[in-house]
Amino acid sequence: MSDDYSAKLADLKTRRQKNLAMGGKEKVARQHERGKLTVRERLDLLFDKDTFVELGLLAQQQAVRGGEVDSDGTPADGVVTGHGMVDGRQVWVIAYDFTVMAGSMGAVGEQFKAARVRELALRYRKPIVWLLDSAGARIQEASGSTFAGTGFLFYDQVVMSGVIPQVAAMLGPCAAGTAYIPGLADFVPMVKETSSMSLGGARLVKAATGEDVTDHDMGGSQVHCYESGVGDNEVADDAECIAAVRRFLSYLPSSNTEAPPFRDTGDQADRAVEGLEKIVPTNPRAAYDVKRVIKAVFDRDSWFEIKAGWAKNIVVGFARVGGHSVGVVANQPQQKGGTLDSDSADKAARFIRMCDAFNIPLVYLMDVPGFIVGSQVEKEGIIRHGAKMLYATSEATVPKVTVIMRKAYGAGYYVMCGKGYAPDLIVAWPFAEISVMGPEGAVNIIFNKQIEASDNPDATRGQLIDAIRAQINPYLAAGWAMIDDVIDPAETRRVIVRGIEQARNKKIDRPWRKHGNIPV
Amino acid sequence: MTEVKAELVGNVWKITAKPGDDVVEDDVLLILESMKMEISVTAPRAGKVKEIRVKETDVVKEGQVLVVLE
Numbered sequence: 001m002s003d004d005y006s007a008k009l010a011d012l013k014t015r016r017q018k019n020l021a022m023g024g025k026e027k028v029a030r031q032h033e034r035g036k037l038t039v040r041e042r043l044d045l046l047f048d049k050d051t052f053v054e055l056g057l058l059a060q061q062q063a064v065r066g067g068e069v070d071s072d073g074t075p076a077d078g079v080v081t082g083h084g085m086v087d088g089r090q091v092w093v094i095a096y097d098f099t100v101m102a103g104s105m106g107a108v109g110e111q112f113k114a115a116r117v118r119e120l121a122l123r124y125r126k127p128i129v130w131l132l133d134s135a136g137a138r139i140q141e142a143s144g145s146t147f148a149g150t151g152f153l154f155y156d157q158v159v160m161s162g163v164i165p166q167v168a169a170m171l172g173p174c175a176a177g178t179a180y181i182p183g184l185a186d187f188v189p190m191v192k193e194t195s196s197m198s199l200g201g202a203r204l205v206k207a208a209t210g211e212d213v214t215d216h217d218m219g220g221s222q223v224h225c226y227e228s229g230v231g232d233n234e235v236a237d238d239a240e241c242i243a244a245v246r247r248f249l250s251y252l253p254s255s256n257t258e259a260p261p262f263r264d265t266g267d268q269a270d271r272a273v274e275g276l277e278k279i280v281p282t283n284p285r286a287a288y289d290v291k292r293v294i295k296a297v298f299d300r301d302s303w304f305e306i307k308a309g310w311a312k313n314i315v316v317g318f319a320r321v322g323g324h325s326v327g328v329v330a331n332q333p334q335q336k337g338g339t340l341d342s343d344s345a346d347k348a349a350r351f352i353r354m355c356d357a358f359n360i361p362l363v364y365l366m367d368v369p370g371f372i373v374g375s376q377v378e379k380e381g382i383i384r385h386g387a388k389m390l391y392a393t394s395e396a397t398v399p400k401v402t403v404i405m406r407k408a409y410g411a412g413y414y415v416m417c418g419k420g421y422a423p424d425l426i427v428a429w430p431f432a433e434i435s436v437m438g439p440e441g442a443v444n445i446i447f448n449k450q451i452e453a454s455d456n457p458d459a460t461r462g463q464l465i466d467a468i469r470a471q472i473n474p475y476l477a478a479g480w481a482m483i484d485d486v487i488d489p490a491e492t493r494r495v496i497v498r499g500i501e502q503a504r505n506k507k508i509d510r511p512w513r514k515h516g517n518i519p520v
Numbered sequence: 521m522t523e524v525k526a527e528l529v530g531n532v533w534k535i536t537a538k539p540g541d542d543v544v545e546d547d548v549l550l551i552l553e554s555m556k557m558e559i560s561v562t563a564p565r566a567g568k569v570k571e572i573r574v575k576e577t578d579v580v581k582e583g584q585v586l587v588v589l590e
Binding site for chain 2: 284285286287333335336337338339341369370372374376407409438440
């Protein structure tokens with residue numbers, strides 16, 4: 001090897017090593033002090049061993065319109081990009097490096113590196129993951145009216161929506177320029193304490209409105225995973241966050257053109273479900289935890305709940321049954337009696353549409369006393385929100401199985417995939433109650449005059465209620481073949497497996513349209 | 521002091537705690553009846569019941585304070 005040849009190789013090696021070292025020892029130490037991992041440690045956790053292929057390692061800040069360039073260079077321009085394997089499947093990544101100019105989005109990092117990942121992930125139809133830990137736009141490169149030429153990232157995300165899975169892992173701040181990334185993503189885990197997201201960071205908020213607030217108080221997981229519903233799952237630290245990303249991806253196909261991956265769980269597909277009699281009270285007024293039902297019915301250890309802390313009166317998440325991915329939508333009697341309201345309808349509608357987009361069959365576990373009614377919820381637009389869930393359930397053409405466990409009342413029965421919403425199989429447990437409204441309410445409306453005219457109104461009302469109650473058990477509906485069967489709850493797992501199997505090659509043809517007009 | 525509020529509109533069906541009671545987290549304080557369901561209102565944390573601001577059969581609004589813990 002000539003001297004010149006080895007000198008050139010040595011130069012390459014030096015350049016690589018410099019950029020692999022990120023923002024340098026001091027900045028890396030500060031990152032660790034904050035309780036965070038570095039971007040490269042995160043990538044080691046995200047990808048199967050030695051599978052990461054980096055594109056753009058040697059990128060760095062370039063002079064913009066005669067501006068100055070950071071004298072140290074900006075290793076990888078503050079964002080590490082490329083692809084690697086997650087459980088043997090290719091996944092693309094855009095990972096912000098907070099040790100380099102606070103992970104800010106520069107012209108090179110955003111317009112060339114991140115844009116290339118979005119383009120290639122879509123070209124190959126592979127999932128895309130953002131690891132977010134970024135101060136937002138790099139203002140010194142973005143100020144001035146050349147802002148007019150930015151914003152492609154969100155446009156791209158919308159084009160990718162429903163084509164490839166998009167995950168935004170919140171591992172640090174994410175303000176302004178980056179906050180719509182999670183806003184448009186399919187899954188948004190948030191690390192407790194260290195992560196935050198907001199349309200304007202604390203300093204911008206102070207300047208714009210005078211409000212004094214910290215990034216954490218404004219947009220931490222305690223806000224977004226419990227109050228706003230923008231975050232999905234709150235996690236303890238970076239490692240748990242990345243484990244959640246891998247887990248999420250394990251239920252999804254690489255794109256909407258594929259079936260979700262099968263994973264042998266070793267749990268026999270048609271085994272009887274044990275212990276439900278100890279979980280579900282037959283007294284229809286009594287509450288219980290529906291998550292215990294889910295864990296009993298689906299494959300052992302396969303339950304992965306989404307948005308567990310927000311709109312808790314509906315429970316949604318992924319599970320497996322006989323190794324196959326399913327999306328579960330279940331009413332939660334333990335929260336607000338399982339009544340549906342605006343947030344729970346939004347939560348369910350969003351989840352149902354994700355499952356439908358990615359070919360994941362839906363299982364509805366129904367025990368719903370109806371939608372909440374009254375003046376307060378009308379002001380919130382409960383009709384508009386409830387309509388989203390109606391829309392999503394109607395629109396979904398993946399296999400759908402409905403199990404009416406106990407209550408099936410009013411529009412609650414509709415949005416939980418009642419007969420009119422094209423379930424492939426709809427069954428009820430023996431203590432199911434199916435009715436437009438509760439017997440008490442129905443009697444007051446239908447027999448109002450009769451009760452008023454009675455010598456003993458209370459006794460008359462009681463008799464009429466009993467008469468109606470006798471009609472709402474599932475056997476009238478089964479007698480009319482409006483539901484497919486009444487089953488022993490222990491048979492639930494077997495019935496779900498067979499219902500999905502029956503519908504596996506399902507094809508639904510609908511009239512052509514550009515797209516429907518979902519109420520938002 | 522912690523105010524325990526109604527999470528949805530309903531009737532007060534049964535009051536199971538009384539002022540002065542020591543409660544632990546998740547103890548049932550009272551039961552609302554709404555939307556055909558018995559909805560338990562539980563203590564968000566351990567403490568002593570300072571005040572119960574409703575009586576049985578009262579109609580309560582979402583967000584209304586039902587119980588105050590010391």
